Amino acid sequence: MTQSASDMLDLYIQAEKDVLEGKTTTMNGRTLSMENLQEIRAGRKEWERRVASETATAAGRKRRSPALANFVR
Numbered sequence: 001m002t003q004s005a006s007d008m009l010d011l012y013i014q015a016e017k018d019v020l021e022g023k024t025t026t027m028n029g030r031t032l033s034m035e036n037l038q039e040i041r042a043g044r045k046e047w048e049r050r051v052a053s054e055t056a057t058a059a060g061r062k063r064r065s066p067a068l069a070n071f072v073r
Contacts, residue, residue: 003049005047005051005054006023006051008047008050009044009047009048009050009051011027012040012043012044012047013044014029014033015027016037016040016041016044019032019033019034019036019037019040020037021036035063
């Protein structure tokens, strides 16, 4: 079953909350605890980027890329 980026972000946010409260949580068959907090946060950040990208695409905005200087004389 494929979950949306928003669903995955919600799972990572809940996992982070659970771990910060001293609980363990299971995600995709893995038990996560305080030792996995950095991994959980990295996953949350990745899903936040994906949600932002999907939201921008749905709104018709292109992905931002760095501006390039034009040195033509």
